Amino acid sequence: MSGLDYxxxxxxxxxxxSLREIEDLxxxxxxxxxxxxxxxxxxxxxxxxxxxxIALGLSFYYGTGLWGNNNPVGWGFPIVNFVFWVGIxxxxxxxxxxxxxxxxxxxxxxxxxxxxxxxxxVMTAGIFPLIHVxxxxxxxxxxxxxxxxxxxxxxxxxLLWDVFAVSTYLTVSFIFWYVGLIPDFATLRDRTTNKLKxxxxxxxxxxxxxxxxxxxxxxxxxxxxxxFATPLVLSVHTIVSFDFAVSxxxxxxxxxxxPYFVAGAVFSGFAMxxxxxxxIRKIFNYEHIITVDTLEKMNKIILxxxxxxxxxxxMEFFIAWYSGVQPEQFxxxxxxxxxxxxxxxxxxxxxxxxxxxxxxxKIRTTIPVMFVIGVLVNVGMWFERFVITVTSLSRDYLPxxxxxxxxxxxxxxxxxxxxxxxxxxLLLFTKTLPVVSIAEVKAVVKGSQPSHGDH
Amino acid sequence: MSSTSIEYTKKDLPSNVxxxxxALVVIGLxxxxxxxxxxxxxxxxxNLILLMxxxxxxxxxxxxxxxxxxxxxxxxxxxRRISEFFGAVLLILPIIAIPVYFNLHDLFHWTHIESVAGDxxxxxxxxxxxxxxxxxxxxxxxLIWIMFYLVITRNSRKQDVSGDQKLTKKNIRYxxxxxxxxxxxxxxxxxxxxxxxxxxxxxxxxGIYYFSGTVLTALAIATFAIVSLNEKGLxxxxxxxxxxxxxxxxxxxxxxxxxYIAFSQYLLIWYANLPEETxxxxxxxxxxxMYFSIGLIIVRFLVPYIGLLSQPSKMNPxxxxxxxxxxxxxxxxDLYWLxxxxxxxxxxxxxxxxxxxxxxxxxxxxxxxxxxxxxxxxVPIGDPKLKRGLNFRL
Numbered sequence: 118m119s120g121l122d123y124x125x126x127x128x129x130x131x132x133x134x135s136l137r138e139i140e141d142l143x144x145x146x147x148x149x150x151x152x153x154x155x156x157x158x159x160x161x162x163x164x165x166x167x168x169x170x171i172a173l174g175l176s177f178y179y180g181t182g183l184w185g186n187n188n189p190v191g192w193g194f195p196i197v198n199f200v201f202w203v204g205i206x207x208x209x210x211x212x213x214x215x216x217x218x219x220x221x222x223x224x225x226x227x228x229x230x231x232x233x234x235x236x237x238x239v240m241t242a243g244i245f246p247l248i249h250v251x252x253x254x255x256x257x258x259x260x261x262x263x264x265x266x267x268x269x270x271x272x273x274x275x276l277l278w279d280v281f282a283v284s285t286y287l288t289v290s291f292i293f294w295y296v297g298l299i300p301d302f303a304t305l306r307d308r309t310t311n312k313l314k315x316x317x318x319x320x321x322x323x324x325x326x327x328x329x330x331x332x333x334x335x336x337x338x339x340x341x342x343x344x345f346a347t348p349l350v351l352s353v354h355t356i357v358s359f360d361f362a363v364s365x366x367x368x369x370x371x372x373x374x375x376p377y378f379v380a381g382a383v384f385s386g387f388a389m390x391x392x393x394x395x396x397i398r399k400i401f402n403y404e405h406i407i408t409v410d411t412l413e414k415m416n417k418i419i420l421x422x423x424x425x426x427x428x429x430x431x432m433e434f435f436i437a438w439y440s441g442v443q444p445e446q447f448x449x450x451x452x453x454x455x456x457x458x459x460x461x462x463x464x465x466x467x468x469x470x471x472x473x474x475x476x477x478x479k480i481r482t483t484i485p486v487m488f489v490i491g492v493l494v495n496v497g498m499w500f501e502r503f504v505i506t507v508t509s510l511s512r513d514y515l516p517x518x519x520x521x522x523x524x525x526x527x528x529x530x531x532x533x534x535x536x537x538x539x540x541x542x543l544l545l546f547t548k549t550l551p552v553v554s555i556a557e558v559k560a561v562v563k564g565s566q567p568s569h570g571d572h
Numbered sequence: 573m574s575s576t577s578i579e580y581t582k583k584d585l586p587s588n589v590x591x592x593x594x595a596l597v598v599i600g601l602x603x604x605x606x607x608x609x610x611x612x613x614x615x616x617x618x619n620l621i622l623l624m625x626x627x628x629x630x631x632x633x634x635x636x637x638x639x640x641x642x643x644x645x646x647x648x649x650x651x652r653r654i655s656e657f658f659g660a661v662l663l664i665l666p667i668i669a670i671p672v673y674f675n676l677h678d679l680f681h682w683t684h685i686e687s688v689a690g691d692x693x694x695x696x697x698x699x700x701x702x703x704x705x706x707x708x709x710x711x712x713x714x715l716i717w718i719m720f721y722l723v724i725t726r727n728s729r730k731q732d733v734s735g736d737q738k739l740t741k742k743n744i745r746y747x748x749x750x751x752x753x754x755x756x757x758x759x760x761x762x763x764x765x766x767x768x769x770x771x772x773x774x775x776x777x778x779g780i781y782y783f784s785g786t787v788l789t790a791l792a793i794a795t796f797a798i799v800s801l802n803e804k805g806l807x808x809x810x811x812x813x814x815x816x817x818x819x820x821x822x823x824x825x826x827x828x829x830x831x832y833i834a835f836s837q838y839l840l841i842w843y844a845n846l847p848e849e850t851x852x853x854x855x856x857x858x859x860x861x862m863y864f865s866i867g868l869i870i871v872r873f874l875v876p877y878i879g880l881l882s883q884p885s886k887m888n889p890x891x892x893x894x895x896x897x898x899x900x901x902x903x904x905x906d907l908y909w910l911x912x913x914x915x916x917x918x919x920x921x922x923x924x925x926x927x928x929x930x931x932x933x934x935x936x937x938x939x940x941x942x943x944x945x946x947x948x949x950x951v952p953i954g955d956p957k958l959k960r961g962l963n964f965r966l
Binding site for chain 1: 737752
């Protein structure tokens with residue numbers, strides 16, 4: 118071992134920046150005009166978004182026949198993308214709520230950004246069920262209320278539970294995000310010299326004065342919100358997994374689905390946050406706030422959740438054999454060696470094999486390598502949803518109704534558009550709000566912790 | 573950093589506790605041996621509950637030790653030794669398993685070759701469910717668990733004297749290796765000992781179900797010991813309500829986790845309503861089992877949930893002790909619910925036999941703990957993280 122000292126805590130923030138320096142550094146992107154690179158990046162994401170808008174426009178004009186969905190594969194890309202994006206949205210609340218309850222200080226530098234990503238990812242995800250129902254203007258009927266038609270939703274359908282779970286998740290995540298922003302809004306208000314900005318920041322800071330009493334209330338609210346948000350991290354993807362698992366379709370109906378989906382969601386969400394943070398810390402000079410040590414810890418969580426996903430794959434396979442149920446056994450053999458072999462093995466290699474490289478410290482701390490693995494994880498997790506959704510539907514109990522599903526260009530356009538939307542929102546976020554929590558980072562700088570015992 | 577000094581002097585445990593443990597073991601042994609003479613089938617089922625309960629304590633405690641090394645946790649260092657002591661139960665697991673092993677035919681339908689022969693499903697499963705392979709697997713679980721237990725605790729003990737940080741590093745390595753091994757062995761141990769009691773039934777979440785109960789049991793027994801010993805001043809000075817709170821919070825969290833896993837398993841099977849799966853739950857709805865199943869929700873979830881919900885209750889030593897004993901009882905209740913419907917199909921059975929085995933469990937745990945505590949420090953005084961652990965504040 119080389120110089121690792123377990124008697125000392127590793128500081129979350131490197132060096133000893135003064136509180137003033139932190140404030141200046143984090144609010145710099147908000148005080149300065151965006152440079153050329155920013156506009157180039159925005160142009161790229163807006164183009165992707167434009168492609169999505171065109172693909173969607175065509176879909177509305179000509180109908181969903183432009184998609185690859187067929188009979189029996191009625192779910193296709195829209196549901197694959199929905200599950201993928203909801204999954205991406207899981208890292209934020211895990212970092213801000215669960216890691217907060219576990220008193221993990223390293224979360225402070227990355228929580229704000231991850232929460233932002235959660236909100237944008239859930240918003241992106243929300244588009245897909247809406248377009249998949251075919252007539253999004255009727256989506257209001259998903260909300261149960263007494264109406265003249267005496268039309269009620271089907272309360273026993275997990276698809277409806279999704280509506281409640283995802284909207285609750287979005288609401289709570291948003292409140293969490295906003296509550297965390299209040300002290301930072303106040304800091305920005307006190308710094309700015311621009312009149313318009315002053316009015317905006319003053320409004321959103323809700324009269325925050327950094328007083329002791331304010332902080333006490335803030336801490337209490339934050340703790341309670343973390344308590345509320347923690348079950349939500351589990352519930353959302355649990356219910357998404359119910360969409361599949363309550364059915365009797367082989368490959369969908371298996372009891373491990375809820376925890377397995379949650380682990381997978383955290384897995385992909387962390388990979389996405391890690392990927393984006395690698396750029397953010399470089400571009401905005403946050404390398405001492407979002408340290409390599411923090412990234413290493415994220416990589417450990419990616420390794421852990423990736424292994425959980427691998428465990429679930431193995432259990433599904435084993436129990437399919439052990440159950441002795443023929444359609445079950447067929448489904449899994451078909452996944453691995455049937456017409457979707459390519460998708461299955463992309464999934465396995467990206468989710469189970471490559472993340473195992475994170476066992477090595479060298480790989481966990483080398484930025485280009487971890488970036489590539491992070492990208493692969495998200496490729497793998499997208500394919501996981503594809504494999505689950507498509508392979509089970511395309512070959513079910515009745516061989517006469519089997520069909521191969523192939524996505525169309527329109528499907529691809531909508532997928533590209535979803536990435537466009539997500540990254541456009543992220544880019545706007547980086548220039549309008551502090552992407553790192555000023556108050557929380559100040560709290561983990563060396564020397565700012567209260568000491569106990571004798572002084 | 574404040575300059576907390578480590579104040580620990582080794583004191584003997586109160587001798588009357590050891591006597592209580594010895595008495596429990598003697599009474600327990602008398603009852604269980606008698607039980608085997610009178611009704612060996614019923615005793616074997618109870619013996620299986622005992623085995624799975626002590627497995628949970630042993631391998632669960634080892635898991636807590638390992639997860640501390642791996643996560644770099646500091647708050648739990650002052651009382652890590654407690655879990656190490658309970659991990660020693662692993663050493664006697666093979667002895668507990670022997671009477672179960674010699675009654676396999678009473679417990680496991682799949683061991684009857686003549687009835688497997690007529691059953692297509694069991695025939696297909698026979699490459700996995702056969703006595704030969706079963707024996708090899710069970711031996712492998714014990715061997716692996718004991719091996720890791722010995723290596724990791726030996727390093728920890730050595731550190732008491734040397735204070736060498738390299739030992740921490742070493743144990744982190746072993747812990748990293750142990751975690752995947754633990755996941756696999758615990759899953760298959762639960763499939764072998766518990767799920768295969770109903771050889772036609774299958775559930776992919778079953779390993780996680782047993783895992784949740786295992787962690788809960790290890791946490792509960794550690795909490796009970798830590799609070800009791802700390803109240804008597806037998807541990808290091810400086811274990812505060814912040815430490816208590818963390819233990820209470822973890823028990824609360826895993827109570828919820830158990831409920832989440834149990835509910836997921838139940839809901840999916842109920843909803844899909846496939847006869848291949850539902851019969852397992854229907855068997856637990858037969859006759860008086862119905863009340864027992866409803867009781868499971870109250871005993872295993874509602875009581876600890878309400879008992880540990882509020883912030884003060886997680887710091888209250890009295891509440892923590894009551895709740896940890898309750899959770900231990902709840903694990904036995906849960907195991908009874910998993911195992912006994914195979915023995916008694918029409919309703920619950922409860923008599924002096926069911927009473928004797930838990931007595932033996934209690935005695936064994938006390939004795940194992942006290943024997944370990946006799947020659948060892950109750951606190952890992954050489955651990956480099958100990959001071960940080962004592963400085964831990966919420």
